[in-house]
Amino acid sequence: MFAYRHAFHAGNHADVLKHIVLQQVMQYMMQKDKPYWVIDTHAGAGIYSLASKEAQTKGEYLQGIARLSLQDETDPAIVAYLELLTRINKDHGYACLDGQYPMYPGSPLIAEYLLRADDRLRAFELHPSDAPLLEDLFHKHKQVKVFAEDGFHALKALLPPPTKRAVILMDPPYEIKTDYDKVVQAVREGMQRFAEGVYLIWYPILPRADYRRMLDGLKKLSDKTLNVSMQVQAPNADGFGLLGSGVFMINPPWTMTATMTHTLPRLLEKLAQTPDASYSLEQGAALA
Numbered sequence: 001m002f003a004y005r006h007a008f009h010a011g012n013h014a015d016v017l018k019h020i021v022l023q024q025v026m027q028y029m030m031q032k033d034k035p036y037w038v039i040d041t042h043a044g045a046g047i048y049s050l051a052s053k054e055a056q057t058k059g060e061y062l063q064g065i066a067r068l069s070l071q072d073e074t075d076p077a078i079v080a081y082l083e084l085l086t087r088i089n090k091d092h093g094y095a096c097l098d099g100q101y102p103m104y105p106g107s108p109l110i111a112e113y114l115l116r117a118d119d120r121l122r123a124f125e126l127h128p129s130d131a132p133l134l135e136d137l138f139h140k141h142k143q144v145k146v147f148a149e150d151g152f153h154a155l156k157a158l159l160p161p162p163t164k165r166a167v168i169l170m171d172p173p174y175e176i177k178t179d180y181d182k183v184v185q186a187v188r189e190g191m192q193r194f195a196e197g198v199y200l201i202w203y204p205i206l207p208r209a210d211y212r213r214m215l216d217g218l219k220k221l222s223d224k225t226l227n228v229s230m231q232v233q234a235p236n237a238d239g240f241g242l243l244g245s246g247v248f249m250i251n252p253p254w255t256m257t258a259t260m261t262h263t264l265p266r267l268l269e270k271l272a273q274t275p276d277a278s279y280s281l282e283q284g285a286a287l288a
């Protein structure tokens, strides 16, 4: 059940895409004075050393964050993301030498950095080792509450949030096949209570088709959707492997289509590991 630990994957190409989307959505939310909540249903440990034995085991970050550099970047969303990573690294005592990031922040830390005084973060993490790490990271932060609970199940109790504005990030490991159905069910229940929320659902692109079924289920919940994805890798010799990833958004900021139309080709240029690499951006009927 708890085989997945994000420390082995932190900073990989999937994190890069997901965290750029999260930051862009939060920057849009900040354009209004009214406070909002971020609900991270599958938060991870929050902070990862890229020198750790976990990160070094497969070195996934080498095909992700290590391929990006502020020195040769002009895309505004990628620049904003790299500047944020630089700031978070520095604040935690890591020097970014030669443009490399010794530490990689997870989604809750990225979100916490972007909160304004009245915004709130609610983060769920079930892993018996990672939940205490996340609690430690935020124990002095009054705006953040960490719950060692099932994020799928707990989400509906937080909706609608008091401010009636929220970004919900759902980023399960999908190590158990039932996660795909649980995502659709949790988002459906969330939408029933809070149809205006901005829902960001991360998914893996795998040779198996489970994720496509999940996307079909999510598309039935709303036509105000934007699905961005990037396939960077070919299947390995056994026909397996994480080929890429995507973020399915419900009620995305209207600015996201233009932002990602600019950012995705640049990201692909930097992160492609095969000549067949590709990206896609698909709008639901109400946005098309």
Ligand SMILES: C[S@@+](CC[C@H](N)C(=O)[O-])C[C@H]1O[C@@H](n2cnc3c(N)ncnc32)[C@H](O)[C@@H]1O
Binding pocket: 004, 005, 006, 015, 018, 041, 042, 043, 044, 045, 046, 105, 106, 107, 108, 124, 125, 126, 127, 130, 149, 150, 151, 152, 171, 172, 173
């Ligand atoms: C992909 S990782 C999260 C990464 C994080 N969102 C980020 O972007 O930095 C998924 C996390 O969900 C946790 N998890 C698995 N099932 C869960 C559940 N039902 N509720 C809350 N957390 C869960 C795992 O332990 C793992 O840390």
